[in-house]
Amino acid sequence: MVNMSQILLEWYDRNARVMPWRVSPSDRADGVKPDPYRIWMSEVMLQQTTVAAVRDYFRRFTDRWPTVTDLANAQDADVMAEWAGLGYYARARNLLKCARHVVEHHGGVFPNTHDALLTLPGVGPYTAAAISSIAFDLPETVVDGNVERVISRLYDIHTPLPTSKPELTALAKSLTPTERAGDYAQAIMDLGATICTPKSPACGICPWREPCLARANGTAADLPKKVAKKPKPTRVGIVYIARREDGAWLMETRPDKGLLGGMLAFPTTEWGETTDDHPPASAEWTELETEALHTFTHFHLRLRIQTAWIDTTPSRGHFLSASDFSPTALPTVFRKAFDLAHETMRHN
DNA sequence: TATTCGTGGAG
DNA sequence: TCTCCAAGAAT
Known part of the structure; x- marks a missing residue:
């Protein structure tokens, strides 16, 4: 069988969505490098937040503060006001903390290793892997909600989240290519966002329809299983x-x-x-x-x-x-x- | 490990 | 109307 990651990358080359922070596959092929500052900014905004909600915030932030040094020099109240309405406000506080840390301790240049990125405020396992792969082309594996869904279906995993997370992470790692890891990361997330969706996934047009076990077993729409959440008081x-x-x-x-x-x-x-x-x-x-x-x-x-x-x-x-x-x-x-x-x- | 932390759109 | 949930991190 042809390499799984290769199939997905070819799909991505034809279907990559356009986003303000994204370098298209063709531009990437022409040697255009993504700006780590903009990748970091977008990834923090995208934590638990839809692309549609992030777009205008990302434009306003990068217009007003084009570099990490500009952001580090901003007033706290200005940053919080600009973030208002986007939610999860600890992200905005950590955004400022991180910008100032990068200026203070890294000369205004984002560190280019996964471990160093992990130490930054507001940067956890997902975001460190996303910046590593997308901005620096390191072969790290992103595991977000999309990847959890895609992988649990691909291997027909019925163990509920979050128990299944370590298993899903290991499987996701085994699929990650050493070349074009950034495009691959964006590809698998695009796949989850547009085809392998939570409800009524479009299995008929999925580039991974053939190897997908959940599709073969007819369980795709029921995965991933999740533990019931508590009612809201x-x-x-x-x-x-x-x-x-x-x-x-x-x-x-x-x-x-x-x-x-x-x-x-x-x-x-x-x-x-x-x-x-x-x-x-x-x-x-x-x-x-x-x-x-x-x-x-x-x-x-x-x-x-x-x-x-x-x-x-x-x-x-x-x-x-x-x-x-x-x-x-x-x-x-x-x-x-x-x-x-x-x-x-x-x-x- | 479990809880806390927003918002708006989809179905 | 209501539940789910979206490119999670911090504690």
Whole structure:
């Protein structure tokens, strides 16, 4: 049988998707090298995030900060504001940490070994392998959700994830070619994203349809098996949206650790099974009839919204002038609350 | 090893 | 409406 990786690479040469961070196979053949900074940036953004969601963020980040040194010199608040809406905000904090580390300890040049990449903040096994193979053409093996799905089907593995992960990783490694490892990594992920999809995979047009055991056994659509996830509880909280007479908004920067860490926010109570009213300033607070509803990774939130105009010194938070405030810098849950409240908070 | 950490689109 | 889930990492 013809080499499996060769079949996939030939498929990729004909079907590679166009992405802002990607060097096409033909350009690669002409000697065009990918920029490690852009590969790193894209891979961090793509962690648990769809290509469609990442595209515009990637363009804005690389337009504003074209090199790792530019990013290292950026203000924390500017980076967090630019990341707002993309989710998993620890990625943005680690992005800055990593950029500054690369400038400080590597002279602004990304390290070009898998082990050195692994030590960088926000770079784990997947991302280190992705940068190694795609940016430096090292024969490392990427194992993301796509690869787990493709490999579990190819070998008809019924052991549920994450138990099966070591086995899938070993099988994935055994398939990785020593030549064109970067194109191969992108090829197997493209395959998972476009053909070997979670629901109703297009086995009929798959370049690996012949060797695929799950296709032969009719089990492809049922793989990979996964352990059942816990149901999401519902938490409640109160958000306080207040303005001063000059129009400035009362805001908080959330602590670096935990949910929405480091992000610009309105003051809130803690979120739990119940919540206690703890406004950040004494004022005449008015509660909206409508709550902001939002779902995070592991819980649903019903957020009550209270508004006020205040002329006393708040006990917490800081004022942000109307001209410096932009709702686009807010994580989505606060953006929702703002959209519901701003009608009643118009400044005359 | 298990939990925490966002968001929006697909079905 | 609701569940799944997407190029995972940190703790």
